[in-house]
Amino acid sequence: AQKITQTQPGMFVQEKEAVTLDCTYDTSDQSYGLFWYKQPSSGEMIFLIYQGSYDEQNATEGRYSLNFQKARKSANLVISASQLGDSAMYFCATHNTNAGKSTFGDGTTLTVKP
Amino acid sequence: DVKVTQSSRYLVKRTGEKVFLECVQDMDHENMFWYRQDPGLGLRLIYFSYDVKMKEKGDIPEGYSVSREKKERFSLILESASTNQTSMYLCASRSPGDPSNQPQHFGDGTRLSIL
Numbered sequence: 001a002q003k004i005t006q007t008q009p010g011m012f013v014q015e016k017e018a019v020t021l022d023c024t025y026d027t028s029d030q031s032y033g034l035f036w037y038k039q040p041s042s043g044e045m046i047f048l049i050y051q052g053s054y055d056e057q058n059a060t061e062g063r064y065s066l067n068f069q070k071a072r073k074s075a076n077l078v079i080s081a082s083q084l085g086d087s088a089m090y091f092c093a094t095h096n097t098n099a100g101k102s103t104f105g106d107g108t109t110l111t112v113k114p
Numbered sequence: 115d116v117k118v119t120q121s122s123r124y125l126v127k128r129t130g131e132k133v134f135l136e137c138v139q140d141m142d143h144e145n146m147f148w149y150r151q152d153p154g155l156g157l158r159l160i161y162f163s164y165d166v167k168m169k170e171k172g173d174i175p176e177g178y179s180v181s182r183e184k185k186e187r188f189s190l191i192l193e194s195a196s197t198n199q200t201s202m203y204l205c206a207s208r209s210p211g212d213p214s215n216q217p218q219h220f221g222d223g224t225r226l227s228i229l
Contacts, residue, residue, distance in 0.1 A: 004156075033214035035218075037217075037220075043202065043223035043225070044222045044223065045204060045206070045218075045223075046220075047217040047219070050215065091156065091157065095214050095217075095218075096213065101159055101162065102159070102218065104149075104157040106154060107156055
């Protein structure tokens with residue numbers, strides 16, 4: 001069974017600063033993908049960034065980057081230059097090749113302070 | 115852009131009612147999912163479907179059923195609603211191919227209250 005652990009239920013960051021949201025995963029699969037999603041208070045889940053298990057370089061997408069450490073089974077999300085609109089819940093998830101299902105963490109609530 | 119539409123943002127029903135939650139996607143995706151989201155529990159998969167009339171149980175299927183008669187529509191059914199099914203329900207779809215590199219596309223969610 002897959003498991004995603006997000007150890008930070010809540011995080012605060014000052015506007016314009018960088019913040020790291022932690023994610024560790026447990027899987028026995030060789031091929032898998034790691035995803036981060038953002039859920040604002042309005043409820044919709046928005047896909048942010050993806051990292052493949054065989055990708056050697058860390059994924060980046062604008063102000064988002066993924067700090068992927070395969071040996072430690074961690075896939076932390078880094079948000080640079082935080083904005084007030086970044087206040088939301090963030091979910092880490094793994095999607096596995098062999099199963100159609102995905103596994104989500106419990107989420108981290110990020111609050112950006114002005 | 116992929117559009118996943120859930121029929122209601124907010125829904126209030128009574129205990130014992132049969133409740134239908136509808137989800138439609140416009141990208142011809144084979145794969146569709148229903149999750150429920152509760153505080154501190156993340157997203158839990160109820161059912162998923164990888165083709166018309168095909169379905170598989172997720173982690174918490176008890177008390178729910180699903181219907182996929184057309185590719186674009188995936189319905190979640192609460193056979194006899196109970197108060198412990200009060201939750202946020204999220205529908206998602208995903209394009210075919212290797213699921214390890216395909217994101218899921220979500221609807222806006224339905225906040226369901228069972229009184």
